[in-house]
Amino acid sequence: MRKMIIAGNWKMNKTISESIELAKSIKTSSNIDVIIAPTFTSLKSVSETINNNGIIVSAQNIHPKDSGAYTGEISPLMIKDAGCKTVILGHSERREYFNESNQLINEKIKKTLNYDINVILCVGENLDQRKTEKTNEILSEQLELGLSNINDLSKITIAYEPVWAIGTGEVASPEQAQETHSFIRNKIKSMYDEETSNKIRILYGGSMKPDNAEGLLNQQDIDGGLIGGASLNPEAFNKIISLAEKISQ
Ligand code: 13P
Secondary structure, eight states, X not given: OOOOEXXXXXXSOOOHHHHHHXXXXXXXXXXXXXXXXXXXGGHHHHHHHHTTSSOEEEESOOOSXXXXXXXXXXXXXXXXXXXXXXXXXXXXXXXXXXXOOHHHHHHHHHHHHHTTOXXXXXXXXXXXXXXXXXXXHHHHHHHHHHTTTOOOOTTEEEEEOOGGGSSSSOOOOXXXXXXXXXXXXXXXXXXXXXXXXXXXXXXXXXXXXXXXXXXXXXXXXXXXXXXXXXXXXXXXXXHHHHHHHHHHO
């Protein structure tokens, strides 16, 4: 059975002291993986606050070079040094606002894996693409190009985040999400093999909240959630962790 993941993407929110406070209020779990992704400036303080209590600290991005003249950028070595075990790559906000291409995301993934850091690769269609029935085409392209020349997926988790559901309050129905997750798993099977596709964890992201999480997390091919807004509210985030724990029993 795949171990569930509940991950909080804090995006560009919280100062260092606010991040420490939020990190302290997140529940630890023995039967699911809990991940939190603060901003770069809070990574080290949050890692120290957590102090190996089982919660995994993730970055939200990296630059695909080890070091050098890249003003304003952060390398995988630097996030590792700050206590990160994971990084979120290919988020739709990075694709949209920072013009990140599938090729760049692929470079970032390869570099991250060299440092033995896990990756949460985000994929997802926008509203126009869903309406014109291009969802599967877009997802195939994002997976094929994003994972190009990567043979081992053991350190990779996929997050399916339909862009139209992110921060909009509009959530994919459990059936809609399951259908797309199943498509993604089959796609991984066709690119790799059955064992890889059975092992890889696929998270749902997009307006996941305590009141809709159970229906989503109960789906066969949904292995957890990547949560934005609700992860900033410890009560809501802890509720989602508890639901995932209950489903995992
Ligand atoms: P919301 O949960 O705020 O919709 O954000 C989802 C997301 O983008 C997580 O990466």
